[in-house]
Amino acid sequence: MATAALRSQVAAKWHEGFNRLNRSEPGISGLLSFSQAWNIATDYLHPRDISDPTSVKHHDLPSVKASFDLINRSRRLPVMLETFLDDICDQYHLIVRDIEQYLAEYEESADTSVILRLVFRLVEWYRAWAPIDELGPTIRAAYTLTFQTQLFSILPPAFVRGFKALCASTLVPVAQLAPPMWEAFEVLGLTDRYEGIIASVGYERIEDYVRETCTGRWDKPCLEELRVWMTEQIVPWMLPMYAKGAGNTEDARGMLQNVGSRFDFHMNKTLCDLRTSEIFDIIIDFPDSNGALQDLKECLQRVDQRSSLVQALRKANRKRLLHPGADTKLILSQYVATIKCLRIVDPPGVLLFKVADPIRRYLRERPDTIRSIVANLVGDDDSGDSLVDENEPIQPLQQLETEDYNDPHWDPEPIDAGPDFRTNKPSDVISTLVSIYDSKDLFVKELQVLLAQRLLAITDDNFEKVEKERRNIEILKIRFGEAALQVCEVMLRDMTDSKRIDGHVQSQKASIVHPTIISRHFWPSLESSDIVMPGQFQALQTQYAKEFSTFKPDKKLRWLPHLGTVHLELQLEDRTIETDVPPLEAAFIELFSEKNTWTMDELIEGVGAVDRTAALKALITWIDLGVLKEDEENTFRLLEVTEEAAPSSRTAPTASETPTVTAAQQQQADQMRLYWKFIEGMLTNLGSLPLDRIQTMLRFAPGYDQTVEQLARFMEAARREGLVVGRDGMWKLNR
Structure with a gap:
């Protein structure tokens, strides 16, 4: 049971509440007036269906205000508010009905104006149910x-x-409904609720515009034009949302500063991403792509994506450059272009150091890298695309720099520089290329070998090339130093002396032999051979050596008969053949002046110790010219009279069979089949390839020494067998 104290407390509270509602009026008249005011107020606040005109009631606003005032004085307004909010929740199904109706229409038509009408409809509901401002x-x-x-x-x-x-x-440039739309968003709280979505719209528009206008456009910078477009298109669109309430331009600028910085950052990031994805092709197109590099430099100062750029370029290099299908000269050209481009993007060279390391390691493993660099230095590059800029001054090779901390212009290393960064300091292109290797001595030796080959290839009627080589050496002295190229000076002097000596010998006793006489100790080691030139060649060599010994009694000629070229005129019964061939081919055909038929072993014995493979190649030359014929395996006959293609002693082939080939040709074909796997692999990985590209890539195969003509015959044979398809000079696998 309740205690007396509790009953007394409840009675006091009830009495207090009654007095407050009755307002100390006589009887319960105050309570009745409060009840009437409560009914008027609740009826006024009750959420109504604005779609039903009959549900709308007209109220006497003075009496409504008086009712609210009475409820407020009775301190029951919070209770009324709670009741009102409960009614809002109960009646929200009316709004759900409209939302479902409008969204169904939008899903069917995808017309954004439906969403705008829905927003305005929601604003109507909001204002219809809103309490009065009083x-x-x-x-x-x-x-x-x-x-x-x-x-x-x-x-x-x-x-x-x-x-x-x-x-x-x-x-879009003109949006007539934009201001009331943004006001409706603000009323419903959509601006704050979906701020991220609204911002993403601006971001996506920036991304689309950057890709539309800047993709593949590298000749001039785009950032300035993009910022003008932002000012004209994006900033006005941002004003209603981010600068609402701004009284003047300065206020609007201050309110937009933060969000504008975010949009500008996103524009820089998008352009940086685009240029990063295009960086390999941008480097290929350099210097015409200088504008894109300037944009990339500015973007990287704003957006920290240096590591992404390095990763993208290294990945592109691995996929498109650092593989056996790429020619060494192409890799060197791309490396030089990479050096020039990344110095524009990042002058300290950190990005270049990180990107160049895999290229340098790959080039170091290629056997012809040094030769390609040296050939370019001396102007022996067949492509005509020099690695060295003609406007770049010729200067000595730069040595690795040490840190000079007393230099007032000294700068610390960039924060993302690796521990070995300073070891990649040479700035000019040639010094950078030479620094691929640990010592420049490798280049000097290769330079000597290349110069020797070039000098020995000079014919008597083209001797002005010696002067050209002399000019090249003078230029290279600036880069490598006088001492390093002394041997080259001796070789050039030998060429001059050789011409003078030959002139003296010819004046004493004219000869058709014009040898290049060199100093054995100062020239690179030349391949030796035990070939003995037979017949008239031996006599001509002996006669020339005798005259030389008369002129130079203290010296003796040592012939290298496997080097050089012999111009021959073959007089056969029904024809005359004139051609230039290597000495071994000339030696073999000379033996046929003694008798018409020789075996392979007899021919080899007649010219000394010769490798059978080299002998076979020499004989195939005459077979291809129609001078010799292989009657039996390893037995060759001179064709004094041209023979028409006659049926072989073997079974005549059917239409589906390939013609019978000689044993020598068959042996050559067998040798080429060893390289079929290489050819099949490159055509599988790279698709269609021209013949010269296949020949270039096959040079990396061990022991490959075939000419491009021999490769062409092999590919034609493979085409007849259905292995490959040849069209317009391109070869591809027959799938």
Whole structure:
């Protein structure tokens, strides 16, 4: 049972509440007037269906205000507010009905104007149910919070998609409905709720515009034009959302500063991503792509994507450059272009150091890298595309620099520099290329070998090339130093002396032999051979050596008969053949002046110790010219009279069979089949290739020494067998 104290307390509270509601009026008249005011106020606040005209009632505003005033004086306004908010939740199904109707129409038509009408409809609901302003900001704020909370809880994903599309539609140059639309967003709280979505619309528009206008456009910078476009298109679109309430331009600029910085950052990031994806082709197109490099440099100062650039370029190099299908000269050209481009993007050279390391290691493993660099230095590059800029001054090779901390212009290493960064300091291109290897002595020796080959290839009627080589050596002295090229000076002097000696010998006794006489100790080691030139060649050599010994009694000629070229005129019964061939071919055909038929072993014995493979290649030359014929395996006969193609002693082939080939040709074909796997692999990986590209790549195969003509015959045979397809000079596998 309740105690007397509790009963007394309850009675006191009840009495106090009664007095407050009755307002100390006689009887219960005050309570009745409060009840009447409560009914008027609740009926006025009750959420109505604005789609049903009959549900709308007209109220006497003075009596409504008086009722609210009475409830407020009775301190029952919070209770009424709670009842009102409960009614809002109960009646929200009316709004859900409209939302479903509008979204169904949008899903069917994908028309963003439907979403805009839905937004305006929601604003109508919001204003129709809103309490009057006389109730104060607290009740208004509570109503707004309840309305928006209910709204956001029922909006389906379809509305979010439509809302984003609606915002995107306002990015067109003229958007007549944009101001009232943004006001409606603000009323419903959509601006704050979906700020990320609205910003993403701007980001995506920036991304699309950057890709549309800047992709593949590398000749001039794009950033300045992009910023002008941002000012004209994006900034006006941002004003209603991010600068609402701005009284003047300065206020708007201050309010947009933060968000504008975010949009500018995104524009820089998008352009940086685009240029990063294009970087390999940008480097190929250099110097015509200088504008894109300037953009990339500026973007990297704003956006920290240096590591992404390094990774993208290294990946592209591995896929498109550092593989056996790429010619060494192509790799060197791309490396030089990479050096020049990355120095524009990152003058300290950190990016270059990180990107160049795999290229340098790969070039170091290639056997012809040094020769390609040296050939370019002396102007022996067949492509005509020099690695060295003609405008770049010729200067000595730069040595690795040491840190001078007393230098007032000294700068610390960049924060992303590796521990070995300073070891890659040479700035000019040639010094950078030479620094691929640990010592320049390798280049000097290769230079000597290349110069020797070039000098020995000079014919008597083209001796002005010696002077050209002399000019090249004078230029190279600046780079490598006088001492390093002394041997080259001796070789050039030998060429001059050789011409003078030959002139003296010819004046004493004319000869058709014009040897190049060199100093054995100062020239690179030349390949030796035990070939003995037979017949008239031996006599001509002996006669020339005798005259030389008369002129130079203290010296003796040592012939290298496997080097050089012999101009021959073969007089056969029905024809005359004139050709230039290597000495071994000349030696073999000379033996046929003694008798018409020789075996392979007899021919080899007649010219000394010769490798059978080299002998076979020499004989195939005459077979191809129609001078010799292989009657039996390893037995060759001179054709004094041209023979028409006659049926072989073997069974005549059917239409589906390939013609019978000689044993020598068969042996050559067998040798080429050893390299078929190489050819099949490169055509599988690289698709269609021209013949010269296949020949270049086959040079990396061990022991490959075939000419491009021999390769062409092999590919034609492979085509007849259905292994490959040849069209317009391109070869590909027959799938």
